[in-house]
Amino acid sequence: MSELSHIASHVQSVASAVAADDPIRESIAQAVRDVKATTPLAASFTNFVTINLVANAQLASGGTAAMSFLADDVIATSAISGADYVNVGTLLPFYREALDRIAHAFHESGHKWVLDPVAAGIGTERTAILTAFRDVPPTVIRGNASEIIALDAMWGLADAADDDAAVTRPAGVESVDEVDSALDAAVRLARHMASHRADGTAAVAVSGAVDLVTDGRDVYRLPGGSALMTKITGAGCSLGGVTATYLAVADPMTAALAASLLYNRAGEAAEARAEGPGSFQTHLLDALWTTTPEQVAGSPIDRTSVR
Amino acid sequence: MSELSHIASHVQSVASAVAADDPIRESIAQAVRDVKATTPLAASFTNFVTINLVANAQLASGGTAAMSFLADDVIATSAISGADYVNVGTLLPFYREALDRIAHAFHESGHKWVLDPVAAGIGTERTAILTAFRDVPPTVIRGNASEIIALDAMWGLADAADDDAAVTRPAGVESVDEVDSALDAAVRLARHMASHRADGTAAVAVSGAVDLVTDGRDVYRLPGGSALMTKITGAGCSLGGVTATYLAVADPMTAALAASLLYNRAGEAAEARAEGPGSFQTHLLDALWTTTPEQVAGSPIDRTSVR
Amino acid sequence: MSELSHIASHVQSVASAVAADDPIRESIAQAVRDVKATTPLAASFTNFVTINLVANAQLASGGTAAMSFLADDVIATSAISGADYVNVGTLLPFYREALDRIAHAFHESGHKWVLDPVAAGIGTERTAILTAFRDVPPTVIRGNASEIIALDAMWGLADAADDDAAVTRPAGVESVDEVDSALDAAVRLARHMASHRADGTAAVAVSGAVDLVTDGRDVYRLPGGSALMTKITGAGCSLGGVTATYLAVADPMTAALAASLLYNRAGEAAEARAEGPGSFQTHLLDALWTTTPEQVAGSPIDRTSVR
Numbered sequence: 001m002s003e004l005s006h007i008a009s010h011v012q013s014v015a016s017a018v019a020a021d022d023p024i025r026e027s028i029a030q031a032v033r034d035v036k037a038t039t040p041l042a043a044s045f046t047n048f049v050t051i052n053l054v055a056n057a058q059l060a061s062g063g064t065a066a067m068s069f070l071a072d073d074v075i076a077t078s079a080i081s082g083a084d085y086v087n088v089g090t091l092l093p094f095y096r097e098a099l100d101r102i103a104h105a106f107h108e109s110g111h112k113w114v115l116d117p118v119a120a121g122i123g124t125e126r127t128a129i130l131t132a133f134r135d136v137p138p139t140v141i142r143g144n145a146s147e148i149i150a151l152d153a154m155w156g157l158a159d160a161a162d163d164d165a166a167v168t169r170p171a172g173v174e175s176v177d178e179v180d181s182a183l184d185a186a187v188r189l190a191r192h193m194a195s196h197r198a199d200g201t202a203a204v205a206v207s208g209a210v211d212l213v214t215d216g217r218d219v220y221r222l223p224g225g226s227a228l229m230t231k232i233t234g235a236g237c238s239l240g241g242v243t244a245t246y247l248a249v250a251d252p253m254t255a256a257l258a259a260s261l262l263y264n265r266a267g268e269a270a271e272a273r274a275e276g277p278g279s280f281q282t283h284l285l286d287a288l289w290t291t292t293p294e295q296v297a298g299s300p301i302d303r304t305s306v307r
Numbered sequence: 308m309s310e311l312s313h314i315a316s317h318v319q320s321v322a323s324a325v326a327a328d329d330p331i332r333e334s335i336a337q338a339v340r341d342v343k344a345t346t347p348l349a350a351s352f353t354n355f356v357t358i359n360l361v362a363n364a365q366l367a368s369g370g371t372a373a374m375s376f377l378a379d380d381v382i383a384t385s386a387i388s389g390a391d392y393v394n395v396g397t398l399l400p401f402y403r404e405a406l407d408r409i410a411h412a413f414h415e416s417g418h419k420w421v422l423d424p425v426a427a428g429i430g431t432e433r434t435a436i437l438t439a440f441r442d443v444p445p446t447v448i449r450g451n452a453s454e455i456i457a458l459d460a461m462w463g464l465a466d467a468a469d470d471d472a473a474v475t476r477p478a479g480v481e482s483v484d485e486v487d488s489a490l491d492a493a494v495r496l497a498r499h500m501a502s503h504r505a506d507g508t509a510a511v512a513v514s515g516a517v518d519l520v521t522d523g524r525d526v527y528r529l530p531g532g533s534a535l536m537t538k539i540t541g542a543g544c545s546l547g548g549v550t551a552t553y554l555a556v557a558d559p560m561t562a563a564l565a566a567s568l569l570y571n572r573a574g575e576a577a578e579a580r581a582e583g584p585g586s587f588q589t590h591l592l593d594a595l596w597t598t599t600p601e602q603v604a605g606s607p608i609d610r611t612s613v614r
Numbered sequence: 615m616s617e618l619s620h621i622a623s624h625v626q627s628v629a630s631a632v633a634a635d636d637p638i639r640e641s642i643a644q645a646v647r648d649v650k651a652t653t654p655l656a657a658s659f660t661n662f663v664t665i666n667l668v669a670n671a672q673l674a675s676g677g678t679a680a681m682s683f684l685a686d687d688v689i690a691t692s693a694i695s696g697a698d699y700v701n702v703g704t705l706l707p708f709y710r711e712a713l714d715r716i717a718h719a720f721h722e723s724g725h726k727w728v729l730d731p732v733a734a735g736i737g738t739e740r741t742a743i744l745t746a747f748r749d750v751p752p753t754v755i756r757g758n759a760s761e762i763i764a765l766d767a768m769w770g771l772a773d774a775a776d777d778d779a780a781v782t783r784p785a786g787v788e789s790v791d792e793v794d795s796a797l798d799a800a801v802r803l804a805r806h807m808a809s810h811r812a813d814g815t816a817a818v819a820v821s822g823a824v825d826l827v828t829d830g831r832d833v834y835r836l837p838g839g840s841a842l843m844t845k846i847t848g849a850g851c852s853l854g855g856v857t858a859t860y861l862a863v864a865d866p867m868t869a870a871l872a873a874s875l876l877y878n879r880a881g882e883a884a885e886a887r888a889e890g891p892g893s894f895q896t897h898l899l900d901a902l903w904t905t906t907p908e909q910v911a912g913s914p915i916d917r918t919s920v921r
Binding site: 048051052055056059060065066067068069070072073076077092094281282283284286287288289290 | 541582
């Protein structure tokens with residue numbers, strides 16, 4: 001962030017707990033219910049490390065899964081999938097061209113998709129792939145703070161942003177954790193993505209000790225979850241996959257909130273029974289299956305406006 | 308199925324329970340015993356989503372596993388493997404040429420293999436790969452009803468079939484479930500495959516609520532199993548892999564029956580203890596390990612002749 | 615081994631139990647502690663079958679994981695990783711060139727890495743890849759006996775070895791198990807690798823009923839572990855990955871010993887609770903997490919000199 005944008009900062013509105021009867025809670029509950037009722041297909045182009053957990057998490061959450069890597073295959077499948085999940089964790093030589101074709105096809109058809117910019121900033125090929133998404137952007141981005149910050153830099157949004165876009169950090173308040181360090185970047189990314197969608201909706205989810213979800217106007221903070229999430233591979237990836245599952249039946253903000261909240265509640269339930277990371281993963285999949293729409297929607301949620 | 312073939316239909320023989328002393332039961336028990344006694348190698352060219360579960364299921368059933376994707380590697384390994392498993396779930400650009408070489412090499416050496424035509428009908432590359440297998444066909448096919456129907460259509464077997472080949476559905480009886488909708492296709496595929504094997508044996512297994520296995524002359528229906536199989540990824544793929552494990556020690560029909568029955572019994576045992584899809588998968592692998600040859604061979608089995 | 619080298623054999627020193635206060639035990643305990651305290655990154659270029667278990671085992675042991683396949687990506691990541699793990703189990707067409715670039719880059723920067731020569735000897739492409747590592751060798755090799763023997767043959771070390779290098783088998787003692795059949799090869803490989811490292815250190819670990827670890831001067835034998843390790847896929851691969859995790863904080867011999875001992879202790883703990891291979895894998899990951907530095911370092915260890 002340039003010095004100028006710091007100078008131009010406005011005070012962010014005070015964060016407040018989302019009320020029990022706030023409409024967002026019913027939207028979240030409805031998304032969870034709709035997935036269980038309709039088993040929507042969310043297709044994935046994802047890394048080889050956690051591809052199995054992504055599919056199993058989508059199934060355990062109530063959806064269905066299909067994975068493919070050929071542009072031909074992915075684009076054909078998008079005709080029957082409600083949303084796609086794209087994760088750039090493990091790259092092969094042909095991915096740059098394939099993902100470019102896929103992103104353009106999704107953009108032209110208006111197909112919704114979630115991007116997981118894993119390891120953004122490492123490797124020239126990954127940077128080329130992620131940079132090329134700028135003008136045909138995803139509907140939702142889910143990543144950790146450093147990935148969100150790196151993607152924002154790749155897309156040059158800080159430089160291009162007007163003053164309002166750069167002023168999302170509470171004045172005089174240092175980032176309370178690593179997630180908040182990505183707040184400006186997340187807001188800029190969400191606004192950029194929304195400006196490229198016909199319906200003007202988009203969302204960015206930053207995963208961490210307290211998850212942050214924003215559509216560029218409101219910022220939601222979601223406390224809770226389990227530290228054991230960092231001791232299994234694919235907690236973040238599978239959260240991204242489940243976000244695509246919810247995106248198949250809901251708007252971007254609702255989908256991102258529902259998925260992150262489900263993961264926090266399921267993570268807590270799994271940790272309570274786990275004896276280590278092996279049993280934690282087993283219990284996590286069970287808990288994705290058993291956690292109710294009411295438990296997800298009844299979670300603690302804080303909201304701040306950055307309009 | 309054309310109207311003509313409907314008109315030409317003959318009444319299928321009445322399905323009847325396979326007797327306790329039917330020789331097929333001893334063949335099945337022997338296959339299960341032989342795998343546990345000889346730990347045969349079944350090699351796989353399979354998708355990235357469930358490759359780990361395929362290998363673990365083969366090991367838990369008593370066999371050993373080796374996975375590879377280079378034609379060079381696969382063909383070299385086939386010299387020491389009893390059978391191969393080929394699954395077209397996730398394709399890479401070089402697969403079409405590699406799988407063509409592999410299928411021809413298997414055909415020339417008479418090497419037995421199981422094809423899992425995952426997502427048959429989706430994507431031009433997959434269709435090209437599957438179509439090319441027509442004249443160098445596998446020994447066993449395992450798929451769900453829609454995949455079996457799609458493959459039958461790709462191979463043009465309905466058009467080429469003589470009257471007898473097209474008349475396998477009980478007259479006046481609508482398909483009782485989705486599996487039965489693939490009965491004609493399964494019978495045609497099995498007959499086509501058998502006609503390309505030196506020993507004239509082949510089998511097709513259609514997985515569903517009631518599994519169906521046919522060699523083109525007899526049709527076996529296998530009730531039971533667990534609905535949780537559809538809530539983990541790779542239940543079908545790993546069943547295909549275990550079918551290859553049994554095929555390493557038995558004829559195609561026995562192998563397909565033994566594997567499907569093992570999965571039904573293990574699925575029931577796993578469901579009885581599962582608290583969700585995570586623990587179901589863990590219990591399933593344990594149950595593949597602990598289910599006895601007698602439990603597999605003593606399963607309920609119905610048989611109908613379509614000779 | 616040629617007849618000449620048999621004739622030239624010297625008597626190997628008598629194996630003896632490593633004392634409780636032997637410095638190697640403190641080195642091992644310190645490596646286990648350092649991993650838990652510093653969560654080092656070990657990056658992997660590994661096969662698709664067990665890539666998930668490798669990552670989860672590294673995390674459960676206290677480290678972190680990153681997997682990639684593009685040379686660009688792997689070399690960029692090596693700037694922030696303490697060591698790398700390379701496994702040639704499942705090959706793709708571009709691997710030969712990528713791995714050649716990677717091995718040369720690691721050699722030039724002195725970056726430490728573990729090679730897992732899975733299926734060494736099968737397939738011309740794998741042989742070409744492994745042969746090319748001869749002059750830019752890894753820091754640690756972990757494999758089973760047949761793989762170690764095959765790699766030694768590929769590198770032509772038996773022919774090139776001087777008399778001393780070929781005389782590591784106890785005179786008049788037949789190999790007590792398959793692992794010991796690889797003793798000569800392991801010693802030759804370790805000496806060859808050490809001669810290519812600036813600090814002259816290297817190690818070879820041969821996994822089996824009794825694991826064998828050597829740096830070319832001392833031979834350690836590590837009894838125990840679980841036979842169920844052979845009934846899940848990836849026990850060996852994930853041991854290789856965890857060896858890289860320890861290599862990020864320790865010398866090659868200490869890293870190889872610590873990882874193999876951790877696996878033996880965790881395997882025993884997992885077997886005690888397992889009801890089959892499914893629950894064994896879950897318990898194994900839990901036990902990698904809960905096994906203490908003292909339990910690892912306090913393991914039974916035998917040592918023989920082959921200097």
